[in-house]
Amino acid sequence: MGFAMESVKHYYGKMVDLMDNIGATIGIYLSNPLELSEFYTFIVRWIFPVLAVLIFFRCTLPLLRDRGYNQIWGYLDTKNGYRIPLKHWENSIGRSKLSDIVINLPFISRSHAVLSYGEKGWIVTDLGSKGGIKINGEMLEKSGVVQSGDTVSFAGADFLFVSAEEGHEIIEIENKLHRIINFFSTFRYRKTFLMILIFQLLGGLQIYFASLGEGVSGSIPIPIGLFILVECIYFFLLSRFSQKYLELELLIFFLCGLNLFIVAAVYPGQLMKQTIAIILGIIVYAMIQFIIKDVGRGRKLKYILVFCALILILLNLTVGESRFGAKNWIDLGFITFQPMEFVKVAFVLAGTATLDKLLTTRNLTAFIGFSGICIGALIIMRDLGTSVIFFTAFLVIAFMRSGDIRTIALISSGAALGAFAVITFLPYVASRFEAWGNVWEYADTIGYQQTRTMIAAASGGFLGVGGGKGYLVGIPAADTDLVFGILCEEWGLIIALTAVMSIIFLSFLVMFLMKGCKSSFYAISACGAASIYMIQTALNVLGSLDILPLTGVTLPFLSNGGSSMVVCWALLAFIKAADERQRPALLDGDEEDEIEEDEINVTAEQSSRGKYEDEDYDYKDEDDEERAVLLR
């Protein structure tokens, strides 16, 4: 009680103090000549974090709304009238629970066959089963074409194969999150886009005002305006001509906007170059998406890109130039770029394989060879950070390919030994590790960048001091290695974390899309791309904050750098390609309230149908003996 009284007294006293102080405060505010831009920052620094968080949720939640409508590409009919739908271009068949089509009969092998659709039509491939495969009674050697109406017999279990017309029927993949996420599904992407535009216009103004006194402000409006224009055109085209979800691109546009603000604060003169890099990135993104729409074309692209990558590596090793201690630049006179960035695209593609290859050969020799060349070249170039990126991506892809934890563990421990040797024998690497964890002891030498990043991050608080008003921009490599610090300082911790979470979201999206992928080609490339984003983000953000050693890699979509930006967009194409889903048509509407009602009805209908169908082919998901008997 006494304490309560004390508190009341205390706060009353504070109130009185505050009243007294208001007059003084106003006087003090006006003692400096009041600038309009100061007022602007004072207000918008509260708006930015709110907008950023809203944009983040409006972009991510709709993408997790449904697991997608799998198209049915064909059926396997049993004699007693059951239809098993073929939901992918590549379907594994076997007794194992991990097969796409589980046939729980004792004489079927665990991984029996793969039924895949390609240029030559449907092909069934034997995975070395004991019982073998017969098509229309003829024993199959290794693989063979099946046509609609053929009888396919897996070790004596007969099925009638019926191919469906493309997109004949769609079924929804069940989604446990559905109910929760459905609540947010009414987010209209147009409104989300509008928010992004508002964020970027207000942010652009903030940066422009902040630069007024420095004589560089002239170079700011045009590139940012150009970027917003391109963004609008892209959005217009896609919302008219594409049925896919748009939120992925919107999220990346948001990140690219932040990227331009960072570049404007550090090197206003490079803003135009960076905007052009973003535009190039978008073009590459669209092109790769178009090419890999067809898996056959994608495979050809893989060989071409791997060949180009080898040439790039060779060029880099011969005519490369050193910057910041790593020999990873090529200067062509009119343009300079980092070849190893582009090799990342080829690297991800090199790891892909279709399911039949994946399950038959299990041969990783070619991929291991290519990875060895890339990583070896990077070590020669002294680009430690990028070699870690390649190695981690290699581990993820190799695991996707082989599923063999023991081999991966073996490779990792080998690499750990190698890394230890490298750290011990190369002094320039060792010095980085010396600073790791003790940067404050070396605050002005080897811990310089990290301590300045932390000081800047702390100075920004949750809301930031305002775009273009930070001091971290004067530190070497602030625009690439320390961008997280710039974001924290100028735009605040909330926006910085939102940006990082946006990148992390990409890997959750990929996980979410896995089940609905048509082909393992898309599944593996999407995972490879996402793992490159993850490891780069970890090395960059955590490195600049002394949680990991500082290695000097770029932060995807946020660091200054043309090569990096284009490649990030190129990798995004692999993630986009894994997303087969179409956005619900009702989202195109403008008036939210009216549609909401309809939507609830539609959803109810869909879910009831989904439920019915689930029951319908439950037999293949469960090893229920009764049902197995039924099959016979």
Added chain:
Amino acid sequence: MKILTKRAYALLGLSVLLIAGIFVFIIKYINNASDWVQHPTNKHLFINGQLQTTGKIFDRKGETLLQTVEGVHKYHSDLTVRKAVMHAIGDSYGNIVTSAQVAFGDRLSGWNLVNGAYRFNAQRYKPGSDMTLTLDAEVCAEAYKAMNGRKGAVGVYNYKTGEIICMVSTPTFDPENRPDIMGNPDKYEGVYINRLLSAAYTPGSVFKLVTAEAAIETIQEIDSRTFECRGEKIIDGDRVTCPTSHGNITFKQALANSCNVAFAEIALEIGSSTLQKYADKAGFNSSYKVDGISTFVGKADISDAEGGELAWAGIGQYSNTANPMNFMTYVGAIANDGVRVSPTIIKNHNGISSLLSGLVSKGDRVIAKETAAILEMMMRNNTIEVYGERNFEGLELCAKSGTAEVGGGLTPHAWFAGYMDRDDCPLAFVVIVENGGSGSKVAGSVAGKVLRKAVDRILIE
């Protein structure tokens, strides 16, 4: 595709690691951002290495002790006050690590987690970042004058509320006109250290309070015992001496006359492990916090002491050291019926911290109430019988002096610690004068001057 869905968990593992790393950062950020931001290279808050405070520091009477005018630090107008409170306020270059400028720099600079270092319109003054300290500039000045150029420390605090009224450490300097410190290493020996908070001295006889506490609780009928002092006693070959032979004396007289022989016997009777326990309870071997500023640890490693060593430990001359601030709060606990109130130096806590300090218990019991009463009676007796009531007239002084031998042929350190048993002025104090000589005469006279000033100042509040 099912098989790939399973294998894609490798990717999930990678992103979970990344998220874990981000969490580590967030936790570090919440805990340490206020330290990071105070790096002198931070251009948001420092100009030429000087913290650009947006708040002023006041003493409890509203005297301005520090403000930033046009980017330059302005301290109190009076030179004596400036020197007296230098260790509490700090110099402009962050040399005094326990000073308000360093310890509360985040608040003084207007920094907070939400707004960071943002300053609207390059604002130079935010009323919200003002700080009022519990110090009284005049009492501090009086203490500085009473120290009269000798090295040492003076502390006075309210043992009921914990408010520190006086915190002075000498040598000191004028922060507005920095002297040549490097050129006078003797004069400015350890000048950047606040001796009250960050030093530890051999306690000498003031440690007898701890021994007495242990004796009251562990030796039956100690107050009716008499001890025979012949001026010296040999214990296991070690010679314990008194300045004069005290003859047959009671426990009470032994404390008043600070009889080494009697206390050596008492210590032997208590035993090393019990004495160790009481020393720990009295605050030795621990660091306490004054509004987040850690005090230096005073050491008492008695548990292995035997014979002569234990006897020396009981009279405060073994390897023990005492931190003046911690010892002052021990004496304060005796005054406050055995409850130790944590000292504080901030008078106007801001929102959250005032709420927290309200919730946290006001003090811990470190001495049994009955024991504290007996000790109080004995300490009062010390003043009346030995230190001279007329030297401390009206102060109701309960105290213990200490003359700590430092060896090397140097004059001993003079200690004087105690409190006023007055409800209107519940103040405890500690005075240490390095190489000052007699505890009660030298340190006692400093304490008398400071306390009289403090009473005047407190009573006009």
